[in-house]
Amino acid sequence: MNVIIYVVILLVAISVFGLFLLWSIFIIDSIVRGHDLATSRRATKALFKIISEHKTAKNFYDLGCAHGEVACRIKKKFPTLCVDAIDNNSVRIFFAKIRAFLFRQNIKFLRKDIFEMNLNDADIIYTYLWYDVMPPLEEKLQKELKQGAIVITNTSNFPTWEPIQKIVTYPKVSKTPNFETLFVYQKDNQL
Numbered sequence: 001m002n003v004i005i006y007v008v009i010l011l012v013a014i015s016v017f018g019l020f021l022l023w024s025i026f027i028i029d030s031i032v033r034g035h036d037l038a039t040s041r042r043a044t045k046a047l048f049k050i051i052s053e054h055k056t057a058k059n060f061y062d063l064g065c066a067h068g069e070v071a072c073r074i075k076k077k078f079p080t081l082c083v084d085a086i087d088n089n090s091v092r093i094f095f096a097k098i099r100a101f102l103f104r105q106n107i108k109f110l111r112k113d114i115f116e117m118n119l120n121d122a123d124i125i126y127t128y129l130w131y132d133v134m135p136p137l138e139e140k141l142q143k144e145l146k147q148g149a150i151v152i153t154n155t156s157n158f159p160t161w162e163p164i165q166k167i168v169t170y171p172k173v174s175k176t177p178n179f180e181t182l183f184v185y186q187k188d189n190q191l
């Protein structure tokens with residue numbers, strides 16, 4: 001009997017230690033690497049509305065998916081959409097894969113630099129990236145995207161493309177310019 005109690009205590013201790021280790025890795029990565037803010041619920045709702053207006057869309061990409069929150073919410077809302085989510089941070093992709101496993105969602109999480117991805121089959125692209133990434137990304141998408149493809153950027157926008165729609169989801173004043181504002185672009189309209 002005593003042995004069973006010791007085994008149970010040991011298993012509980014190992015589980016608690018494992019969870020603490022995972023939590024520490026999550027927090028340390030967030031502090032050291034930064035830029036892992038997830039899209040807010042309000043912005044996600046606006047994103048749902050934009051996606052639902054493009055009923056023929058098949059392939060959705062979240063470029064810079066961090067821990068996969070928004071990718072999972074989108075897959076849940078649009079189960080037939082093929083969702084690919086990319087991040088160059090292994091730790092974040094690891095947690096994103098755990099999330100997809102726990103919620104039984106079929107999402108392709110890839111640890112890769114977004115500039116190494118071929119995006120020519122994308123119907124809808126979503127980004128919530130730092131400002132300095134936007135000029136080279138605009139250049140890449142201009143070359144690679146098919147006509148009619150939709151690009152939605154959150155907070156940071158492209159330097160020369162004109163958005164077809166701008167949705168303010170955080171109406172309060174923020175230190176970050178255009179914080180949680182969604183910029184919607186369409187490939188056709190840039191030419």
Ligand SMILES: C[S@@+](CC[C@H](N)C(=O)[O-])C[C@H]1O[C@@H](n2cnc3c(N)ncnc32)[C@H](O)[C@@H]1O
Nearest residue numbers: 035037038039064065066070087088113114128
């Ligand atoms: C603010 S988070 C976005 C989170 C997620 N898209 C969301 O909305 O919930 C930005 C992420 O982009 C990733 N990132 C930045 N530059 C990247 C690049 N060149 N290739 C892949 N991922 C990148 C960062 O590692 C970070 O996790």
